[in-house]
Amino acid sequence: MNEEIKHCDATSELEYLKLLSRQYPTAQSAASEIINLQAILNLPKGTEHFMSDLHGEYEAFIHILSNASGAIREKVDMLFSSTLSENERAVLATLIYYPEEKLAEIGPTVVDINEWYKQTLNHLIEICHLVASKYTRSKVRKSLPAEYSYIIDELLNTDFTLHNKKEYYDNIISTIISIGKAEDFIIAMCELIKRLIVDRLHIVGDIFDRGPRADIVMDSLQKHHAVDIQWGNHDILWMGAAAGSRVCIATVLANSVLYNNLEVIEAGYGISLRPLAMFANDVYAQTDTECFETRTPNDATAYKPKDIALGARMYKAIIVIMFKLEGQAIMRNPDFKMDERLLLDKIDYDKGTINLGGEIYHLCDCDFPTIDINDPYKLNSEETDLIEELRLSFIGSEKLQSHVKFLFSKGNLYKCFNGNLLIHGCVPMNEDGSFMEFDIGGKKLKGKAFLDHAEKIAYTGFYGKPNSKEKRFGEDFLWFLWCGKNSPLFGRERITTLERRLVKDKSTWVEPKNAYYDLTKKEEYCEKILKEFGLGSSRSHIINGHIPVRSKDGENPIKGGGKLIVIDGGFCRAYQSTTGIAGYTLIYNSYVMRLSSHEPFGGAKNAIRNNTDILSTSVVFERLESRIKISETDNGALLQKNIDELKKLLEAYNKGIIMEHN
Numbered sequence: 001m002n003e004e005i006k007h008c009d010a011t012s013e014l015e016y017l018k019l020l021s022r023q024y025p026t027a028q029s030a031a032s033e034i035i036n037l038q039a040i041l042n043l044p045k046g047t048e049h050f051m052s053d054l055h056g057e058y059e060a061f062i063h064i065l066s067n068a069s070g071a072i073r074e075k076v077d078m079l080f081s082s083t084l085s086e087n088e089r090a091v092l093a094t095l096i097y098y099p100e101e102k103l104a105e106i107g108p109t110v111v112d113i114n115e116w117y118k119q120t121l122n123h124l125i126e127i128c129h130l131v132a133s134k135y136t137r138s139k140v141r142k143s144l145p146a147e148y149s150y151i152i153d154e155l156l157n158t159d160f161t162l163h164n165k166k167e168y169y170d171n172i173i174s175t176i177i178s179i180g181k182a183e184d185f186i187i188a189m190c191e192l193i194k195r196l197i198v199d200r201l202h203i204v205g206d207i208f209d210r211g212p213r214a215d216i217v218m219d220s221l222q223k224h225h226a227v228d229i230q231w232g233n234h235d236i237l238w239m240g241a242a243a244g245s246r247v248c249i250a251t252v253l254a255n256s257v258l259y260n261n262l263e264v265i266e267a268g269y270g271i272s273l274r275p276l277a278m279f280a281n282d283v284y285a286q287t288d289t290e291c292f293e294t295r296t297p298n299d300a301t302a303y304k305p306k307d308i309a310l311g312a313r314m315y316k317a318i319i320v321i322m323f324k325l326e327g328q329a330i331m332r333n334p335d336f337k338m339d340e341r342l343l344l345d346k347i348d349y350d351k352g353t354i355n356l357g358g359e360i361y362h363l364c365d366c367d368f369p370t371i372d373i374n375d376p377y378k379l380n381s382e383e384t385d386l387i388e389e390l391r392l393s394f395i396g397s398e399k400l401q402s403h404v405k406f407l408f409s410k411g412n413l414y415k416c417f418n419g420n421l422l423i424h425g426c427v428p429m430n431e432d433g434s435f436m437e438f439d440i441g442g443k444k445l446k447g448k449a450f451l452d453h454a455e456k457i458a459y460t461g462f463y464g465k466p467n468s469k470e471k472r473f474g475e476d477f478l479w480f481l482w483c484g485k486n487s488p489l490f491g492r493e494r495i496t497t498l499e500r501r502l503v504k505d506k507s508t509w510v511e512p513k514n515a516y517y518d519l520t521k522k523e524e525y526c527e528k529i530l531k532e533f534g535l536g537s538s539r540s541h542i543i544n545g546h547i548p549v550r551s552k553d554g555e556n557p558i559k560g561g562g563k564l565i566v567i568d569g570g571f572c573r574a575y576q577s578t579t580g581i582a583g584y585t586l587i588y589n590s591y592v593m594r595l596s597s598h599e600p601f602g603g604a605k606n607a608i609r610n611n612t613d614i615l616s617t618s619v620v621f622e623r624l625e626s627r628i629k630i631s632e633t634d635n636g637a638l639l640q641k642n643i644d645e646l647k648k649l650l651e652a653y654n655k656g657i658i659m660e661h662n
Contacts, residue, residue, distance in 0.1 A: 017649050017658060024646065026660045027653040034646045037639050041631035044134045044590035045418070046199025047071065051585050052424065052545030053232070054203070055572030056211025056264060060582065060601040062220060063614055066097040068197045069585040069596045070616050075127055075197070084123075090611040092123055099190035101608045103183050117182040121173055124189040125155050131196040132156060134590070143195050143225070145188045151176070152192065195225055202417070204545040205232025205424025205489075209255050210572045214238075215268030218403040221410075229411035232424040232545060233482050233489040236458065240478030242404035243462040243471075244395045246387050247325035247479045253390070254322050254497075257315045259295050259574065260303075269400045271393045273314070279386050280313035287367045291501050292316040295574075320368055321387060323498060327377035329476045335440050336480050343498050344376035356499070356508055363502045408462060413455045413488060414533070418588075418633050419540045421533050426491040426516035426544075427451070433519055433528070436486055441473070447532045451488055454481065486514050491546060517547060523561030530563070539624070541565055541593075543586065552580025557595060558621055565595065576600060582614075590629070593622040 024030040049068055054061050067073060073093045080089055095102040110116045132140045137157065144152050151172060158169050176185050201224055208214040221227055231239070237255075240248030253276065256265050265271050289312035296303055323344055330338045346355045352366040370380050379387065394400065414423040427447060428436035435447035445453050458481065461474025481487050483495040492511040499508040519525040520542065530540045542560070545568040549557045557566045571583035582600040586593065599615040606612055630636045652658040 013648070014652075014657070017645075017652050020645060020649050021653075021658050021661070024649060025662060027650055030646050030650045030653065034643055034650065037643050037646075040136055041629065041636055041639055041643075043136065043630050045628040045630055045633050046134065047197065047587060047589040048200050048202060048418070049198040049585065049587055050202045050204060050422075050543060050567055051571075051583075052204035053206040053548070053568040053571050053575075053583070054211070054214075054217055055206055055209055055234070055574070056214035056217060056261065057571055057573065057601075058211070058213045058216040058220075059604050060571065060598075060614070061217050063097065063601055063604065063607060064583075064585060064598065065201070065220065066194055067093070067613060068194070069587050069594075070613075070618060071197050071587060072096055072127075072193065073613060075130055079126055079130065080123065087611070090613070092120070093613065094608060094611040095120070095186070096124075096127075096190045096193055098604065098608050099187040101604075103186065105608060107183075114177050114182075117177045117186070118173055120186060121176070121182065121189070124186065124193065128152075128189055128193050128196070129156055131193055135196065140196070143192060145192065148185060148188050151185075152188070199226065200417075201227040202415075202422055202543075203227065203229045204422055204543060204567060205230050206234045206545060206568075207232070208238045209234040209252075210259055210261065210574045212261060213264050213268055215264055215399065215403065218406065222403075222406055227410060228415055228417070228422075229407060230415055230422045230424050230545075231407065231411050231413055231458075231481075231489065233487070235407060235411070236478055236489055237482040238400075239404050239407055239458070239462060240475060240482065241394050242397075242400050243475050243478060244391055245461070245475035245479055246391055247322065247329050248475070248482070249390055249394050250318055250322035250325050250387065251479070251482065254315065254319045257294060257311060257318060260311065269397045271390075271397055271400075275386055275389050276314055276318060277310060279382060280317040281310065283369060283382070284313040284316050287313075287316065287369065288365050289313055289316050291365045292319070319497070319501065320370060321379065321383050324371075324377045324379055324383070325387075326479075329479055331377070333473070333476050333480070336476075336484055338480075338485050338494075341494060342377075344371065347376075349373050354503065356503075361503045361505055361508060364504060365502055404462065408459065413451045413458070416533055416535060419535055419537050420588075421530060421535055421540070421542045423488070423542065424545045425487070425489040426514050426546075427529050427532070428486045428488055428491070428514050429516045429519055429525075431515045433515075433525055435532070436514070440477070454488065489546075491516065513547070520564045521559050523563050526560035526563035539628075543567065548575050548579045549584065550579055551597060557584055562622065565593075567595070573600070590627045591624060592620045594618050594620045 024033060047068075051061070051064065073089075076089050076093050080092070084092065091106075095106075106116075107113065140156065141149065141153055155169065155172060176182055203221065207217050207221075207229070221229070229235070237248050237251055241252045253265070256262055262273060266273060289309070292312045292315045293308065294311040294315055296308070327342050327344055330336060330342055340357070343354065343356075347353070347363065347366065349366055349371070352363050353360050354363055370383055372378060372380070414421060428438075430436050437444055437446040438450050440453070440457070443453060454477070457474050457477045459474075460470050461478045464471030464474050481489045483490050485493055491514045493514070494511055496509050496511055520529070526542055527536065529542060530536050540563070542564045544564060544566045547566060548568050549555050549566050551557075558564070559566065565586060567584040567586050576582055582598045585596050585598065587596070596616045596618040601614050602612060631640065649658070653660055
């Protein structure tokens with residue numbers, strides 16, 4: 001039997017090598033590729049850039065993406081600290097971040113524009129040469145803008161210290177300027193620098209909600225050359241809404257109305273809120289809405305009293321629908337174990353009280369004209385028509401569907417990359433340090449196995465056959481991931497939205513966190529989690545978002561003996577009063593891991609006009625003993641596998657087992 005298996009394996013391997021020989025038809029071509037791949041393995045690891053909890057703050061996101069958390073300014077200072085003034089270096093860095101806008105501003109102020117073009121092009125080529133030095137010439141070529149690829153390749157690979165080459169180089173620059181292409185070329189060089197400075201971007205969850213334009217963030221991510229996304233609970237909610245889940249749609253709208261974040265709905269995704277506004281004005285015009293006043297930004301004077309009143313009515317209308325739909329989802333899915341969140345039937349509508357876990361609390365408001373006390377979770381006919389109209393708008397938004405498909409194609413619940421575990425929320429754990437078991441659909445799973453299973457259900461919720469039982473369950477599960485009991489994306493025992501709106505006693509607002517968040521303050525539990533995911537080298541870390549780090553209170557984002565890094569520091573303005581900063585980002589290059597904390601961003605217009613960067617404080621918390629090479633990365637392992645296969649092919653050629661062909 002063993003001999004048969006060996007023979008079968010040998011036959012399969014020979015067939016594979018024959019297929020490989022079509023790509024490398026000669027011994028020489030196979031040998032050349034081995035040499036090429038072996039050389040790549042010895043190059044330094046590319047820079048990874050980690051961001052999380054963007055929450056629609058598109059201006060700050062685009063700026064930090066453009067400056068690579070300060071890495072570009074670092075290169076500018078490294079090259080030109082002795083030849084350019086502080087202001088000149090700031091102008092050059094701003095030009096790289098915002099080339100078109102900065103060129104429009106600088107052009108009219110320069111006396112000798114051709115001389116400025118020449119100097120600027122020389123500076124940009126020098127920076128580009130530096131950031132391209134860690135890549136193969138082939139990889140850089142693939143990154144070049146098509147219209148200038150040959151010229152940039154020549155400039156980056158010309159040794160202009162040689163007299164003849166210096167003349168050649170200068171002639172190229174002069175020709176670019178003389179034919180009126182200097183600004184186009186400058187823009188192309190700036191974009192190339194931004195592309196090469198970071199090899200891979202990781203978004204550790206929560207692109208959506210709170211901030212103004214998550215759709216603009218998604219547009220930028222779709223254009224990025226190498227990005228992966230670990231879904232956050234706010235992302236999964238929008239994914240559920242795009243799938244057509246009524247409870248997810250109601251929750252998305254409740255969040256957006258509460259934070260006066262309607263532009264992303266209407267302008268971003270073309271979803272009209274007029275039906276909701278009309279319903280709210282019709283049904284809730286005469287009700288008390290004091291508990292449902294929405295959050296207005298600092299420029300609240302821009303809002304008229306009638307707009308504020310309408311917002312409160314819209315919020316009350318949609319959140320009542322949300323509470324009803326949540327109850328329906330809980331009753332459909334006993335596996336979710338969320339019966340304690342069935343609260344509408346715990347209200348005494350005559351006395352204006354609610355029974356929470358056996359305790360009676362007074363409600364701030366009990367005026368709900370659409371709730372039938374005999375069947376509180378049933379939508380009335382008007383609510384049913386409204387949510388169906390909104391559902392059709394969500395599934396009919398081409399841009400939203402495109403963005404959510406991108407989240408599915410580039411995203412996961414977690415990702416293991418170069419030895420690190422990237423996860424937005426948590427790996428649910430019990431207080432004794434064991435992994436929490438979930439019984440979903442008859443399968444009892446925990447740890448990595450549960451997250452893998454949960455991800456499959458999420459896909460079914462969006463891509464499943466319309467109207468099928470599997471898709472309906474998948475849609476409900478997407479909502480569970482948003483706020484379910486100890487969900488890996490939510491990481492809490494319960495969500496207390498109703499209590500926060502209607503109960504004054506703040507003790508009812510508490511949302512106990514999963515044991516994961518306390519346990520991972522200790523290195524041993526971080527090591528246990530990493531081992532669960534097949535990771536465990538001295539360089540392995542858990543990289544988290546989700547729970548804002550209260551920096552102003554002295555909380556450290558680095559926990560578990562350096563094995564856990566939390567990079568949610570308040571990117572969103574709504575959280576900055578809690579954290580005291582405007583977010584953390586992480587840079588992991590071939591030398592160090594560097595965590596940067598950022599001050600609030602003054603806006604793109606201010607940055608362009610005054611060359612102001614986001615003020616950041618960087619801390620190198622892990623310096624590597626030796627520079628990491630590609631051979632030590634995940635991609636390196638794949639390349640090594642390719643080398644091993646090519647060596648077998650080369651041996652087959654040399655032994656005459658496979659014949660060379662042209």
